[in-house]
Amino acid sequence: MGQFYFGDLSRRWVKIGPALTTAADRLVSIPLEKVRMTTGTVLMREWHGKKNQVTVLEDGFLYRTKRFRSLSQVARLITGARWSGPLFFGLKSPRKEQLNEAA
Secondary structure, three states, rough: OEEEOOOOOOHHHHHHHHHHHOOOOOOOOOOHHHOOOOOOEEEEEEEOEEEEEEEEEOOOEEEOEEEEOOHHHHHHHHHHHOOOOOHHHOOOOOOOHOOOOHH
């Protein structure tokens, strides 16, 4: 069975978080090297009130019964804009945050 990934939130927060916050579009990030995206991992992201689920495949990603070679292609389809897929799904910190952490 695949893993479920919800940013860096613990399972407890995943269950009670939606009741405590209305900031559903907030991006939660953890360092990419700490995320293991094995085949079957499910990435979830809410965008404009709509829940989006992407499954990691051996050779790409599955979103709404269509295969994609990159996570960025999926993010662009969801948002209609050029997004970094790892950034959109919370797998990577924004560059500005990375620079602040290094300082």
